[in-house]
Amino acid sequence: MTALATPAGGGAGAALVVHEAHAPHPAKPAIDRLGLWLFIASESMLFSTLAVARFYLAGLDRPEGVNLPLGLALTVDLFLSSLLSYRAVTKIRTGDRPGFLAALAATIVLGVLFIGGVAMEWASAEFGPGTPYGTAFFSMTGLHVSHLLSGLVVLILVYRLGRRGSFSADDHWGITAAVRYWTFVDAMWLLVVFPTLYLL
Amino acid sequence: MSDDLPAMGEARSVPTSPPTPASALIPIARGLIWALVGFIAGAGLTSLARAAAGLEPWSLELNFTAGYAVALPGWLLGVGLWERWGREWFGRPVADGPTDWRRYLAFTVDHKVIGIQYLVTFLGLFFLGGALAMLIRWQLMSPTNQPLGAGAYNNVMSLHGIVMIAVAVASVVGGFGNYFVPLLIGARDMAFPRLNALSYWLVPPVAVLLLLSLAFGGWDSGWTAYPPLSVRNASGQVLFNLAIITFGLSSILGGLNFLVTIIHMRAPGMTWGRLPIFVWGVFATSWIALIFTQFLAAALMMVLLDRIAGTSFFEAAAGGAPLLYQHIFWFYSHPAVYIFVMPGFGLALEVITHFSRKPLFAYRWAVAGFLGILGLSGIVWAHHMFVAGMPGQLLAPILVSTELISIPTGLIFLSALGTLWMGRLWLRAPMLFALGMVFNFLIGGVTGIFLADVPTDIGLHDTYFVVAHFHYTIIGGEIFALFAGLYYWFPKMTGRMYSERWAKAHFWLMFLGFNATFLAMFWVGLHGMNRRIFTYPIDLQGPNLVTSLFGFFLGISFLPFLWNMARTLLARRAEPAPANPWAARTLEWQTSSPPPPENFVADPVIDGHPYDYGVPGSVHAVLPGVGATGTLTEGTR
Known part of the structure; x- marks a missing residue:
């Protein structure tokens, strides 16, 4: 962290100091991790608000038309996707690039399947968005899918970068971050959206 | 998310002519253009989807919202997010921004x-x-x-x-x-x-x-x-x-x-x-x-x-x-x-x-x-x-x-x-x-x-x-x-x-x-x-x-x-400010006015409380290796 200063002297040129311009801060990994965790903490508030709204509006009511088997299938799909995303991180840690790419591709495929499942559910729902439960159902699943879509975009970018060889066993924060975000979105389904809409 | 500079081979040519006011507006103009493109794309796709579903194609509030949802990233990418950051997501080198006064109108x-x-x-x-x-x-x-x-x-x-x-x-x-x-x-x-x-x-x-x-x-x-x-x-x-x-x-x-x-x-x-x-x-x-x-x-x-x-x-x-x-x-x-x-x-x-x-x-x-x-x-x-x-x-x-x-x-x-x-x-x-x-x-x-x-x-x-x-x-x-x-x-x-x-x-x-x-x-x-x-x-x-x-x-x-x-x-006659006109102890006054890029000529080391005015021998900060400018030691008062 020593600064490479030009010899001190008078005149305007003396102000010119060549730091290692934007050299990574020594705490850079911790900085990146904390930033992501704070973002996740903030985003989770959005989900919790909608969960509160669900009970405020509809109490514990749940219409007959809720497709629990499909919801369960979606949950399993997303859970598998999370496990595979972790496998991707584990693989790159050991330097196994093909294994990482395969696991990530499977993660992405399961994510796309999930979105297809939600679309199916929306198209076949026997209730509209204009009822208290429907309001909660469509807004919560909609919010979740929009997060999932953003996660998919990130995963696809990471996949592309991975194919170009941008990551290694020592340098893969991009993957870790994308997977952590993906896991967060999955956790929101498992812990908030699914229990709130399908189980309670 | 590292802040690497572009590789040496990617260094761009430095403009030799002085920047014109018009060139300062280029990032904003680019942002506006991409915002417009995004808006048309978002609103247009919504209309198409609605028409395909047999609905009235234009619904002002929905179309506007969808248009804006695409226009906003368009604006951001156009105004400089792409050049400074987005290129990296595709494994390409990012560019530096302007360093003169135009940086105030850019993604700096x-x-x-x-x-x-x-x-x-x-x-x-x-x-x-x-x-x-x-x-x-x-x-x-x-x-x-x-x-x-x-x-x-x-x-x-x-x-x-x-x-x-x-x-x-x-x-x-x-x-x-x-x-x-x-x-x-x-x-x-x-x-x-x-x-x-x-x-x-x-x-x-x-x-x-x-x-x-x-x-x-x-x-x-x-x-x-x-x-x-x-x-x-x-x-x-x-x-x-x-x-x-x-x-x-x-x-x-x-x-x-x-x-x-x-x-x-x-x-x-x-x-x-x-x-x-x-x-x-x-x-x-x-x-x-x-x-x-x-x-x-x-x-x-x-x-x-x-x-x-x-x-x-x-x-x-x-x-x-x-x-x-x-x-x-x-x-x-x-x-x-x-x-x-x-x-x-x-x-x-x-x-x-x-x-x-x-x-x-x-x-x-x-x-x-x-x-x-x-x-x-x-x-x-x-x-x-x-x-x-x-x-x-x-x-x-x-x-x-x-x-x-x-x-x-x-x-x-x-x-x-x-x-x-x-x-x-x-x-x-x-x-x-x-x-x-x-x-x-x-x-x-x-x-x-x-x-x-x-x-x-x-x-x-x-x-x-x-x-x-x-x-x-x-x-x-x-x-x-x-x-x-x-x-x-x-x-x-x-x-x-x-x-x-x-x-x-x-x-x-x-x-x-x-x-x-x-x-x-x-x-x-x-x-x-x-x-x-x-x-x-x-x-x-x-x-x-x-x-x-x-x-x-x-x-x-x-x-x-x-x-x-x-x-x-605006007037040229204003008196220049010294580095520390208030003789204050905190760090921002221990560097030039305005501070150089990256703030300090040497990374400061903190040695005491910032507000100990009148406490004998108290020191807030030491800037190692600095002595060329006298103002930098005022923090020790």
Whole structure:
């Protein structure tokens, strides 16, 4: 962290100091991790608000038309996707690039399947968005899918970068971050959206 | 997310001809073009999808929302996000931005540039909001002969409200926070410089949407945008909601950046117990911005969904609950007032200790005050709803929690008074504004007690008493602190010294105009004048005329400020500012005015408390290897 200063002297040129311009801060990994965790903490508030709204509006009511088997299938799909995303991180840690790419591709495929499942559910729902439960159902699943879509975009970018060889066993924060975000979105389904809409 | 420079082979040619004003606008023009492309794409695809589903292809509010959802990333990428950051996502090298004056109009990562961008933008919005306030007072000069009329008044009142709320949220934190937090903690920049630039460039769309909303009928639901009105009024409401959701995102990302910066980027030796008090204010504020802003976004999103997606969050006839909006909205918007005042408090304490030439009194208790406000901020929201028909059992607990807030606030206040006590007060303009803040906030705080207590609030709710109270806390508290900071840090930011005479004229005119205007509002409020109504009972005309005249006086009081800024910045004769004109101990004064890129010629090492004025042998910071410029050792005094 020593600064490479030009010899001190008078005149305007003396102000010119060549730091290692934007050299990574020594705490850079911790900085990146904390930033992501704070973002996740903030985003989770959005989900919790909608969960509160669900009970405020509809109490514990749940219409007959809720497709629990499909919801369960979606949950399993997303859970598998999370496990595979972790496998991707584990693989790159050991330097196994093909294994990482395969696991990530499977993660992405399961994510796309999930979105297809939600679309199916929306198209076949026997209730509209204009009822208290429907309001909660469509807004919560909609919010979740929009997060999932953003996660998919990130995963696809990471996949592309991975194919170009941008990551290694020592340098893969991009993957870790994308997977952590993906896991967060999955956790929101498992812990908030699914229990709130399908189980309670 | 590393901040690598482009590889050597990618270095671009340096332009040899001097930049022209037109070339400075290229990033913004590119942003606008991509925003337009995005808007057409988003709105067009929505129309296609609707047509395919057999629906009417054009639905204004839905198409506009979809268009905006694509236009916003288009704007950001066009204005510089792509060149500075996005290329990296595709494994391509990122480009550097301009380094001359054009960097102020570009996606620049230097926190000092971003601070100036925030300051200039929000001072501009402050004067826009002030002009709208002048219109409000013009209308209210008389209950009968009214220039605006009911509809336009509602739009003007709403726009004034939200513009000033935005100023209150972002002027001190966005402006001074960005510029000075890294300097005060001895860092070279924020933790996420590019995210910082992103936060700033989210702001122009907010301003554009708010003004554009007037073309769509405006919105007449005030800055609080309560349903059911906000679900049913003109389409301008949709633009308002999109604007404020965007602004919320900017605020969240800004808060996140400050938190990580303060936690991880402090110079060696800058322990939590040595952190300058302004940084503590920003730290506490940033938690609120990070966590609570999502509730505002959620509430506004629900209104938006009710309007464009057929949900029924707030449609009582379909099982919705308008009161839910108020709960969620105030769950953010009450903590938001601490977003306004906590950096202001920190700034006032900062100025008071430097200009009293004494250690900050009860530093640890002041810090406890900030953290106490942060801790209590989430359990007081419903005091905005005492007459809204919420469950009765919430009244007493919320009354008590709201009263409790006065304890941490009092700690901060006592810290200010204790610092002033027996101090050698140096009454320059920054100090005058800080003292004005202490005076005004006392009135703002004491009148708040009547609004926190349920029995008195039932009578005072929605009267001008409330208006006077929150203007005392926000203008009297934060905006006075903003100007204290402006004068205090002006020499640091510009390298020039403002005219003390004009600054003092500004203070006295603003202080008198402000107090006369808003003291009168307490009176009309106590006599039952309702807020947010375009007219009032005829017997209140006298005091309203007086309020308006003093209001115009308050408006005029900013002319000396503008003149002072203009003559100092534009005229060549302004005296240059030394590195440390106030002989202050904190780090930002131990570098040149303005500071060089990356702030310090050598990374500082912190060796003691920042405010130990008059403590023999005390040292705040050491800058290793520096001795060329004498100012750099002044911190050891």
